[in-house]
Amino acid sequence: MRSYAIRRSLTVIPVLLGVSVLVFGFVHLIPGDPATAMSGEKATPERTEAVKKRLGLDRPIHEQYLLYMSKVLRGDLGISVIRGDPVLPDILRRFPATVELATAAIVIALALGIPIGIVSAVRRRSFVDSLLRIGALTGVSMPIFWLGLMLAWVFGVQLRWLPTGFRLDAGTSFQPITHFVIIDSILERDWAMLGDALRHLILPAVALATIPVAVIARMTRAAMLEVLSRDYIRTAQAKGLPGAAVVLHHALRNALLPVLTVVGLQVGSLLAGAILTETIFSWPGIGRWVYESIGARDYAIVQGASLFIAVVVVAVNLVTDLLYAAVDPRIKYD
Amino acid sequence: MRLARVVLVAATVVLLAAAGPAVAQTFVFGAQGEPISLDTATIQDGISQKITSQIYNTLVKYKGATTEIEADLAEKWDVSADGKVWTLHLHKGVKFHDGEPCDAAAVVWNFERWWKAAHPQHDNQLKAGQTFPYFEDQFDGFDDKSIITKVEAVDPSTVRVTLKQAQAPFLANLAIFAFGIASPKAVEKWGVEYGKHPVGTGPFKFVEWKVNQEVVLEANPDYFGEKAKVKRVVVRNIKDNSARLAALKAGEVHGIEGLNVDDIKVVKADPNLNLVLRPANNTATVSFNYHVKEFQNKLVRQAIAHAINRKAIVDAFYGGLGLVAKELQPPALWGYNKDIKDYEYDPKKAQDLLKQAGFTNGISEITWDDGKKEPLVFWYIPVTRPYYPSPKEIGEAMAADLAKVGINATLQTVEWTNYLDNGKKGLMPLWMAGWTGDNGDPDNFTCWFFCSVNVPRQGYYNNPPLADVLKRAATLPNQGERAKLYQQAEQMLHDDVARLFVANSQVPLVFSKKVKGYVANPTGAEFFNRVEIQ
Numbered sequence: 001m002r003s004y005a006i007r008r009s010l011t012v013i014p015v016l017l018g019v020s021v022l023v024f025g026f027v028h029l030i031p032g033d034p035a036t037a038m039s040g041e042k043a044t045p046e047r048t049e050a051v052k053k054r055l056g057l058d059r060p061i062h063e064q065y066l067l068y069m070s071k072v073l074r075g076d077l078g079i080s081v082i083r084g085d086p087v088l089p090d091i092l093r094r095f096p097a098t099v100e101l102a103t104a105a106i107v108i109a110l111a112l113g114i115p116i117g118i119v120s121a122v123r124r125r126s127f128v129d130s131l132l133r134i135g136a137l138t139g140v141s142m143p144i145f146w147l148g149l150m151l152a153w154v155f156g157v158q159l160r161w162l163p164t165g166f167r168l169d170a171g172t173s174f175q176p177i178t179h180f181v182i183i184d185s186i187l188e189r190d191w192a193m194l195g196d197a198l199r200h201l202i203l204p205a206v207a208l209a210t211i212p213v214a215v216i217a218r219m220t221r222a223a224m225l226e227v228l229s230r231d232y233i234r235t236a237q238a239k240g241l242p243g244a245a246v247v248l249h250h251a252l253r254n255a256l257l258p259v260l261t262v263v264g265l266q267v268g269s270l271l272a273g274a275i276l277t278e279t280i281f282s283w284p285g286i287g288r289w290v291y292e293s294i295g296a297r298d299y300a301i302v303q304g305a306s307l308f309i310a311v312v313v314v315a316v317n318l319v320t321d322l323l324y325a326a327v328d329p330r331i332k333y334d
Numbered sequence: 335m336r337l338a339r340v341v342l343v344a345a346t347v348v349l350l351a352a353a354g355p356a357v358a359q360t361f362v363f364g365a366q367g368e369p370i371s372l373d374t375a376t377i378q379d380g381i382s383q384k385i386t387s388q389i390y391n392t393l394v395k396y397k398g399a400t401t402e403i404e405a406d407l408a409e410k411w412d413v414s415a416d417g418k419v420w421t422l423h424l425h426k427g428v429k430f431h432d433g434e435p436c437d438a439a440a441v442v443w444n445f446e447r448w449w450k451a452a453h454p455q456h457d458n459q460l461k462a463g464q465t466f467p468y469f470e471d472q473f474d475g476f477d478d479k480s481i482i483t484k485v486e487a488v489d490p491s492t493v494r495v496t497l498k499q500a501q502a503p504f505l506a507n508l509a510i511f512a513f514g515i516a517s518p519k520a521v522e523k524w525g526v527e528y529g530k531h532p533v534g535t536g537p538f539k540f541v542e543w544k545v546n547q548e549v550v551l552e553a554n555p556d557y558f559g560e561k562a563k564v565k566r567v568v569v570r571n572i573k574d575n576s577a578r579l580a581a582l583k584a585g586e587v588h589g590i591e592g593l594n595v596d597d598i599k600v601v602k603a604d605p606n607l608n609l610v611l612r613p614a615n616n617t618a619t620v621s622f623n624y625h626v627k628e629f630q631n632k633l634v635r636q637a638i639a640h641a642i643n644r645k646a647i648v649d650a651f652y653g654g655l656g657l658v659a660k661e662l663q664p665p666a667l668w669g670y671n672k673d674i675k676d677y678e679y680d681p682k683k684a685q686d687l688l689k690q691a692g693f694t695n696g697i698s699e700i701t702w703d704d705g706k707k708e709p710l711v712f713w714y715i716p717v718t719r720p721y722y723p724s725p726k727e728i729g730e731a732m733a734a735d736l737a738k739v740g741i742n743a744t745l746q747t748v749e750w751t752n753y754l755d756n757g758k759k760g761l762m763p764l765w766m767a768g769w770t771g772d773n774g775d776p777d778n779f780t781c782w783f784f785c786s787v788n789v790p791r792q793g794y795y796n797n798p799p800l801a802d803v804l805k806r807a808a809t810l811p812n813q814g815e816r817a818k819l820y821q822q823a824e825q826m827l828h829d830d831v832a833r834l835f836v837a838n839s840q841v842p843l844v845f846s847k848k849v850k851g852y853v854a855n856p857t858g859a860e861f862f863n864r865v866e867i868q
Binding site for chain 1: 465544
């Protein structure tokens with residue numbers, strides 16, 4: 001196990017190197033240059049040129065890349081072209097908001113997706129199974145942008161049950177400790193703020209959870225069907241064990257491995273920036289920030305944030321791989 | 335059982351949580367994005383301006399919903415007979431939010447920070463990537479390039495500014511938000527980080543900036559002018575137009591700027607909302623490249639003017655907020671020429687003009703001055719602007735109108751910064767452009783385009799007599815005389831069909847019916863101290 005963990009961890013290095021080249025290359029392929037975006041519509045060509053020189057954009061691309069990577073290895077992800085702020089502290093300030101949202105979405109997805117998958121598998125080919133599968137397909141097909149707006153409209157505007165955006169009400173004073181509002185309000189024992197934070201979290205988390213719910217439900221159903229057809233399940237049933245015990249204790253545990261893989265991938269993609277959800281709900285996370293930075297041609301933020309997200313996704317997948325042995329003792333790492 | 339108890343407690347906390355809309359003493363405004371900086375001298379964007387206009391005062395300001403100038407930090411002023419020396423008499427006893435006096439020395443310090451490259455703060459900020467674009471544009475550059483030659487404190491409440499030559503829009507320029515007076519002590523203390531810790535003299539003081547979320551201000555009880563009627567202001571960053579409107583309808587914000595054109599009728603139909611229109615201070619144009627032989631022929635340009643049904647375009651795409659433009663300046667400007675007779679929509683006349691010009695088969699191909707031929711491409715802007723709310727659709731409508739008279743153009747666009755670059759380099763034969771005014775002065779509209787002749791960014795339009803009229807108008811002290819020159823300039827532009835003027839558009843702001851007192855200004859200089867929430 002130890003040697004596997006080391007080998008698996010080392011594969012991260014070429015992956016991240018490849019990602020850095022791709023990210024740097026793609027960012028520079030975005031049409032338009034940040035010097036023009038920064039200097040504005042009314043800027044003279046001379047002013048734009050001066051900005052270009054200051055940003056080092058007049059250098060050959062390979063020089064720009066090497067200079068950039070030498071800074072990255074020292075923990076410097078650059079300075080925002082538009083605002084002049086260092087990128088890494090800004091990432092660390094914004095990332096907890098995305099983690100909070102993604103965690104809530106995954107909790108909802110697991111809480112709904114696994115039971116739906118189990119029921120669907122146990123009642124295979126029944127009306128309930130068809131209904132749940134249609135529901136899952138609908139969830140995966142609905143554009144998040146539209147769903148988010150509909151949720152905000154119905155629950156925020158029409159019913160006024162929940163807020164339409166942000167993490168807290170306007171003007172709420174909040175001294176961040178961890179930048180996780182839920183955790184910070186518990187640490188501060190500010191129950192009013194905790195309630196406010198949870199209310200603001202519900203709609204974006206539900207919107208973001210629709211696709212993972214569907215994916216997890218479908219994967220759970222497929223895995224459960226495969227496991228439920230095994231001989232040992234038939235043996236357990238023949239021994240007279242209650243149905244719930246057979247399903248939950250004997251079948252589900254073995255069906256979880258592929259589900260775990262899917263959950264790991266889903267967490268990675270959620271952390272990669274729930275761009276649309278964050279934009280619709282004005283959620284101050286990393287996805288929305290990167291989206292706005294792309295529009296503003298802020299290379300430093302797009303590069304730095306993309307690299308950071310890549311590191312996180314790679315780390316999550318590494319943890320997922322290493323967790324397999326915990327879930328299934330039959331797996332041996334050579 | 336235990337799990338059920340935890341869930342029940344959590345649900346109770348959620349339901350009983352102290353939540354709900356902010357109290358009426360807080361005015362919450364939904365902005366279209368995140369401010370860049372709150373150092374007003376270094377910004378160009380309207381979102382930052384919205385906030386800095388509440389924190390700073392300028393020396394003079396725009397009056398109400400007009401572009402007339404009235405007193406602000408300067409309570410009165412004199413100008414020498416030759417227009418070169420301005421003496422500004424400041425209100426006495428005004429203090430910055432940090433308690434420092436806002437006197438002549440502070441004003442001189444501010445000017446020098448904007449103007450002199452060697453000023454320590456100017457230099458530091460430049461090295462940090464911060465520039466002073468409005469000073470550069472309105473006062474012709476820095477140091478010796480600038481039209482300003484001297485700024486001095488005559489006494490603690492009098493500032494004298496000496497210019498190289500008379501600049502008629504001098505006061506109109508000083509009223510621009512970028513010339514808000516900042517506390518020298520605060521700027522020196524925070525240096526390049528000052529933009530996150532702004533200190534002015536305005537009706538609101540800065541409290542905090544929650545990045546990517548909101549900026550919070552509180553009323554300044556010692557404000558020398560009209561004191562705020564609300565205790566706090568929160569400007570929230572809501573990027574998406576639909577999400578912003580949803581927040582307003584849900585009562586989470588009291589006012590917003592930025593609306594989808596399709597939502598205008600939704601707002602008008604909602605009895606709880608009030609649509610406020612910022613008077614049009616912009617013009618949409620179609621520009622000709624005068625290195626294209628076909629466009630050098632005035633008959634062709636006239637044909638294009640008659641071919642496009644601008645009224646139908648304004649009716650279809652501007653949500654009821656547009657006006658057909660017949661000249662460069664919008665009607666709100668005092669240099670506007672109301673006597674100009676517009677080119678009426680007349681496809682038959684357009685075809686006759688093309689025939690007179692020798693294009694009996696219409697135009698599908700253009701010829702550049704170097705002899706190169708290529709199909710006619712009509713470039714439309716890839717971003718929305720108040721003057722072009724639906725640029726692609728408007729471009730399609732124009733191209734269709736042109737095709738009816740035999741001018742066959744292919745529509746094309748490119749990413750926005752590339753579009754700007756192409757425009758500055760004079761690479762497009764026929765393209766959409768536009769302008770939003772900065773200071774309500776006709777010079778700001780006209781001189782940018784036509785004071786320079788034969789420049790790439792204006793399609794190499796070459797009209798020296800027009801440039802002379804405009805340069806003279808920029809120096810005269812008397813507004814009445816200036817107005818006549820600008821009207822003459824508009825007639826010259828019209829007669830020569832220098833450009834096609836398409837539309838002016840009012841800018842929509844929406845407020846809850848509970849909000850009273852908001853005054854929309856053509857320049858966007860709008861102040862929350864007048865707002866009250868009932």
